[in-house]
Amino acid sequence: MSNIVDPLVGQIAARVRTERERRQWTLARLAEISGVSQAMISRIERGESSPTAVVLGKLSAAFQLSVSSLMALAEGTPSGQAETGVRRRADTAEWRDPATGYRRRQITGPRFPAEIAEVLLPPGARVPYPAAAFAFVRQTVWVLDGHLTFHEGDTVHALGAGDTIELGEPVPCTFVNDSNSECRYAVVLVRGERP
Template identity: 75%
Template sequence: MSNIVDPVVRQIADRVRAERERRRWTLAQLADASGVSPAMISRIERGESSPTAVVLGKLSAAFQLSVSSLLALAEGATDGTAEGAQDDAGAFAGVRRLADAVEWRDPDTGYRRRQITGARFPVEIAEIHLPAGAQVPYPAAAFAFVRQAVWVLDGHLTFHDGDTVHELDAGDTVELGDPSPRVFANTTGADCRYAVILTRAAQP
């Protein structure tokens, strides 16, 4: 058995297990709700396997959390490296240095994600690097209870929103409506970089 030392993988493992246990679900119940095998969930929770973006999408849909929310919660432990203090409401305020940033990488597609805002900030912002030729599909349930916008920073993004396809270039934005199956695709030969801005609209 190999030990994965990546702190983000360990934090994701702890978050998935905590979300499952908070609901008092067994591995089998989470597997039924997500379509991810119990064996794979067990490996993820033990930190023995780094989940792909597709698997995280299925798990977040089962939890009725967005992928961004699930990863933001997992990365919340990194707030301690930022320079600042908590305000009167307990929210962090201060500088987050690029050198201290924690980046999560999808082992399947090479998709890379960095959380821009901290776990206690009221709006979640993440920076995504989508390699040439990669695509990441998410089920509709992964977008439940959230409002979300996508802002292309560099390159070209082919964004499937249900049956609608948007071809987005640098500077273009799209605001998402009701949950639907979505695919982030890079059909070009160059990397695409985009930001996801998300706020929770209701509690699951």
């Protein structure tokens, strides 16, 4: 597909560093809260390493942001592109998880009231997220093509094309493609109220 990874590595690096500094956290503090090593966070912030989806899940949970929110903030609006109106596929960057090949692109712009992302999950891929990655958001997953096995805590949902699931209370979730073909799904979320 289109523009893969390199521009986003720097944007993700800047966003992680900005979120950490905004909270006045040291690298050690973020490592303690997220469970990601200080060395890995440092490499991510310097743009030397592209984080995996699992690492992004842990970092976003520490920041009390969804992965989608963290990625949307990192992607922002490409230079010269309007924040509203037409967004061309060719102008939308795609992020690839270096561990699983999971691919993700933001569909909506930063000012749209809901965040929508398209995800392509390769055969055999398994992407777990901690419960905290789902805190303070309302989220729906809509399978567009293929088959998704979705683990919501201890409950397993087998979803096919056209199926949706609206997530409940935050629990650890795992997106699994145990089929022989790619699964394409959309994630739609809105921020909820903080307690």
